[in-house]
Amino acid sequence: MRKPKADSKSSHxxxxxxxxNLFGDIPELSFRGNREVIIEGSRGVVEYSENVIRINTSxxxxxxxxxxxxxxxxxxxxxxxxxxxxKVEFVL
Amino acid sequence: xLEIFRWLQGYVCFKICGKFPERFINIVTKAGIAIWNTKxxxxxxxxxxxxRDYRKIRHLAxxxxxxxxxxxxxxxxxxxxxxxxxxxxxFGVAVxxxxxxxxxxxxxxxxxxxxxxxxxxxVRRVLCDNGLYIGTYIPxxxxxxxxxDTMLELDDIGWMSINVIDSHAxxxxxxxxxxxxxxxxxxxxxxxxxxxxxILKINVHEGEGLFNSGSAVVKDQMLVSSxxxxxxxxxxxxxxxxxxxxxxxxxxxxxxxxxxxxxVYDEPKDRYKFNILGLKIPFSLTFAxxxxxxxxxxxESLSLFDTVLPLSLQTQTLYNRTPLNKVINKQEAEDILxxxxxxxxxxxxxxxxxxDRKAQFSQxxxxxxxxxxxxxxxxxxxxxxxxxxxxxxxxxxxxPKDNSQ
Numbered sequence: 001m002r003k004p005k006a007d008s009k010s011s012h013x014x015x016x017x018x019x020x021n022l023f024g025d026i027p028e029l030s031f032r033g034n035r036e037v038i039i040e041g042s043r044g045v046v047e048y049s050e051n052v053i054r055i056n057t058s059x060x061x062x063x064x065x066x067x068x069x070x071x072x073x074x075x076x077x078x079x080x081x082x083x084x085x086x087k088v089e090f091v092l
Numbered sequence: 093x094l095e096i097f098r099w100l101q102g103y104v105c106f107k108i109c110g111k112f113p114e115r116f117i118n119i120v121t122k123a124g125i126a127i128w129n130t131k132x133x134x135x136x137x138x139x140x141x142x143x144r145d146y147r148k149i150r151h152l153a154x155x156x157x158x159x160x161x162x163x164x165x166x167x168x169x170x171x172x173x174x175x176x177x178x179x180x181x182x183f184g185v186a187v188x189x190x191x192x193x194x195x196x197x198x199x200x201x202x203x204x205x206x207x208x209x210x211x212x213x214x215v216r217r218v219l220c221d222n223g224l225y226i227g228t229y230i231p232x233x234x235x236x237x238x239x240x241d242t243m244l245e246l247d248d249i250g251w252m253s254i255n256v257i258d259s260h261a262x263x264x265x266x267x268x269x270x271x272x273x274x275x276x277x278x279x280x281x282x283x284x285x286x287x288x289x290x291i292l293k294i295n296v297h298e299g300e301g302l303f304n305s306g307s308a309v310v311k312d313q314m315l316v317s318s319x320x321x322x323x324x325x326x327x328x329x330x331x332x333x334x335x336x337x338x339x340x341x342x343x344x345x346x347x348x349x350x351x352x353x354x355x356v357y358d359e360p361k362d363r364y365k366f367n368i369l370g371l372k373i374p375f376s377l378t379f380a381x382x383x384x385x386x387x388x389x390x391x392e393s394l395s396l397f398d399t400v401l402p403l404s405l406q407t408q409t410l411y412n413r414t415p416l417n418k419v420i421n422k423q424e425a426e427d428i429l430x431x432x433x434x435x436x437x438x439x440x441x442x443x444x445x446x447x448d449r450k451a452q453f454s455q456x457x458x459x460x461x462x463x464x465x466x467x468x469x470x471x472x473x474x475x476x477x478x479x480x481x482x483x484x485x486x487x488x489x490x491x492p493k494d495n496s497q
């Protein structure tokens with residue numbers, strides 16, 4: 001007997017679960033030099049100033065220090081920080 | 093693109109004042125509201141948001157205990173609201189956009205490059221017949237077909253391409269390179285007399301000369317033979333070549349009618365036509381009479397910053413003329429006929445040296461005549477090819493070899 005075909009929504013969910021299981025829900029940080037960083041898997045902004053931006057993630061708070069830091073784009077799970085980043089700290 | 097999209101939807105830039113603006117940002121993003129360009133300056137947080145979302149976030153601001161203050165409003169909803177009472181402006185913008193959109197579908201200008209011997213007017217006429225003219229509706233035309241048809245019609249075009257960029261048609265043409273006339277030096281030929289004459293000087297470059305200076309020859313008589321006999325009795329065919337200067341005699345009769353028709357021209361009248369994309373709108377009520385007339389056209393195109401616009405003013409100058417019969421007297425006839433004779437000498441006898449000329453004037457009931465007799469010195473030699481088989485030529489080429497053996 002042929003198996004019923006899974007609908008596209010459920011297959012997408014399965015794929016997401018697979019990725020989460022693989023990396024253990026770890027946030028992903030992509031840097032472009034020290035001028036821009038894309039954070040995937042954020043859980044909200046803890047602090048936002050010109051010199052410090054703290055982002056809450058599943059592994060703890062990630063702190064970006066630098067000058068003229070801006071939050072260019074924000075979505076519930078992703079955000080882009082722009083500016084001159086001098087230091088990144090992980091507060092676990 | 094994103095900027096245009098945001099402008100079309102309309103957005104506001106606002107300040108977030110309060111103790112924890114970060115909390116407000118988190119709540120807003122979790123509610124699925126897009127927020128961008130967040131900047132922290134002097135203890136205040138600025139951000140941008142779509143207008144439709146801004147109306148929804150009041151309760152979220154209350155919840156996070158912050159106050160919002162609009163700094164800037166931008167986008168089409170505000171623009172429309174601003175000019176709500178000036179419908180004419182909006183209508184004008186709409187009409188302008190529509191006109192630009194419609195007009196961009198027509199050819200405004202045609203530029204032709206690469207012409208050397210073919211006239212531009214001829215190319216324009218053929219292009220017009222095939223469908224490319226000022227005012228052509230671009231989507232309805234296949235410019236490859238027009239290019240192919242034009243090349244078929246004008247044989248002298250070797251290659252052509254029509255490129256339509258916006259409303260400007262650029263026609264690039266390369267004319268055919270004509271192959272040069274190659275003289276066949278291997279083809280044997282005799283030298284013959286082009287006309288009757290008395291030989292004054294003969295210089296034989298190649299071949300066997302048959303006449304000396306002082307000999308009289310008639311037209312098409314052979315002057316230099318292509319058959320050359322060597323000392324051993326062998327015969328060779330060559331391409332005879334010679335310069336034969338002879339004294340020749342020419343006669344020419346010029347005539348003019350006693351009653352000549354001349355035209356009297358009236359005061360010229362101008363007619364104007366306004367040309368928009370090939371549509372001609374007349375501007376004056378001057379019409380040509382039933383009498384004979386001549387029309388002269390002059391077109392002036394309107395251009396803006398070196399861009400020729402599809403608007404032009406055509407001025408037609410109308411010359412009405414009435415024919416008048418004039419009786420020519422003998423003196424006038426002589427003047428006219430001697431002018432004709434001078435022109436004949438200048439153009440038709442340009443290769444000859446006119447040694448002597450005699451004029452004889454006569455008349456009948458209807459015409460005057462001038463009979464001119466010229467004594468000239470000219471080169472009367474011309475080459476006439478002899479048809480021989482290739483085998484004969486090969487034999488001729490091989491002959492010196494045989495002799496050497």
